[in-house]
Amino acid sequence: MKRKQIALFLLFFLTFLARLPFAQSLERNRSFLTSLKPGFGFEYFSRAISWDDKKYTSKLKAVLAYLDAKYEIQEGFSASLLLGYCSSNWNGLVFRKLPFSTDYEAGRKGGILIGAEIRKSLPAIGNFEIEGYAQFVTCLGLKKEWDLESLNTEGKVKGTPYWMRAAIGPIVTYTGFKDFYPYIYPSLNMLWGKYKMEQTVQDLIGKEDKMISGKSVFSLALGSLYEITDQWSVKGEISLLPYKAGLDIGLRAEAFYSF
């Protein structure tokens, strides 16, 4: 049922986007979006994830730091590339398919962050500007090795995680204030990934690919963009991601420079 609703929402949203003229220009009372905007950003989120056929639940907590290159392809249509560092805490994952079951409590693991964003302006309604916005981010964790110290022989586990996140939805920005643009961003927000764990204890060898998925699929972000100068602008955002038995949170801050 949930999948059907998501599919309908996506279909509606994409159809709505497609029906608009590609180069439609919007009246703007601000100049923060020019042809190229380098920037940097930080993000933190805590997402409930489920694994082993949704039998178990734990939290994935991640901190992201990235450089962002936003390029305006056409008036009202921009694309961004994100590249940076991510640190993810997978504590609570238990690997029971390895010869010796293993409980991951090793805290944060670093990785490489790669992402992309697309933003498309839609018709404004009064002081409310509407944009279609989609983001894809992946955090490719670096391989790390740990000793299994409690055994009477040498044993090791090697872990390689990654997660991906895709979000799509409309951003509704209020443009009635000077230099300050609060916005609301409801979106479909999907998170999934895998933690590959390999174990070697002498000739005992095991491997477990633990598929994870975020329990929340809808996000409501509240944020604001503030133009400090003609060149510099900063953005802050807080996200709430409800799921059946709880609420996840996300936090994001970005700064951009316009040429």
Added chain:
Amino acid sequence: MKRPPQKKILPVLFIFYIFIFSLGFKKTGPDNGRKEGPFPLDPKIQILNQGQPFQIKSPSYAAHEVLVKFKPFLSEKMINATIAAYRSQKLKRILHLDVYQIQIPEKASVKEMIYALKLNPYVMYAEPNYIAHIEKTPNDTLFKYQYALSNSGQEVGPAGSPRGTSSADIKATAAWEETMGAEETLIAIIDTGADLKHADLQNKIKSSGHDFVNNDDDATDDHGHGTFVAGIAAADTNNNEGIAGVAWNCKILPVKVMGKDGQGYYSWIIDGISWAVANGARVINLSLGGEFDSEALKAAVRYASEKNVVVAAAAGNDGGAVLYPAAYDDYCLAVAATDYNDHWADWSNSGPQVDVAAPGVEVLSTVPTWYFEPKYLPYGFASGTSAATPHVAGLAALIRTIKPWLSAGEIMNIIRFSADDINSSEHPGKDGFIGYGRINMEKALVPIKIKK
């Protein structure tokens, strides 16, 4: 002490949130932001969560209470006001620690309240009032005498018996938190049979088995040894009676290959192994052995191993070399005996084939109801590698239950590598007395924590 990372992010979140909204106030004027001080519970969150607790697993904390520690500079008056602002009630202030036990509103869940409290800059930490529990301990009336499973340094037998050393045991109670086995995992007790009507066994016996001595389908024990062995491996557990078995929920398949004199032909044993494999055994216990090497006996245990059946066999009790079939190293786990102080029993056979050890001195288990006079309970103490071996067989059955995809060889290695090298001061590493060490069920079954 280093603060957990998630606690560091909350003040940042709070400051960030205030920053964003204060920008709005300065520029725009309308007072639509949050005020300073504790955040009231957002009714929308309650609706979103439908009043359900945030915890996915069954609740393991008090339903309407949380423990809160406030920043030290806060006065008692301020703390009381803060608690009241959350529509909560102070139940108790824990002396010396200044931790407050507070009762939360009926409609709020513990997780919601903790979430709200953590956003408050005056709160150092807030957490559920968790419920602790003792390790899984069966209610069997004689469990207190089973030092092999849980040794607290108690007397190992009736009053006046020696006391054991605390923790000189196989860590059964911790391991039972992970699994207690399953009915599908059959342990074949290839021995003198079993008392099929024993109160602590009758519900655990899969079938009347097979008797290769008398060549019939009734493996009733006419000696007592098999009943004793079966009880250690998988006696009816948590039934308010008698003893606990290592593998609580696994079933026993009795196979009689030894006569009432405690002796049996190799051919009977070979037949018994073959029959047990064919009849669904996943683990075979052989608390028996002979001094003579036999290709046929070796072929039988090899056959079992190839069929992914784990074979545990007794090393022997005469202080000599490891008996057969235990000595068939590739196909059997050869089990030596230790005592209630985690010392090797000096009558336990030794040699390079010994894989592991388990308690085998003054072990309590079931005996046939006819064994003692009626005024005595049908339980008794005995020693030997015969008593040690079913501890290993029980562990193998528990591993098999939760990891059915593992081969017999892999299960044998898990048991080997997770053993405690209790004689490492004299014989570090694998040795001929206790092999890799005394088995440790907790290490073999409970997930090993990997930390930084």
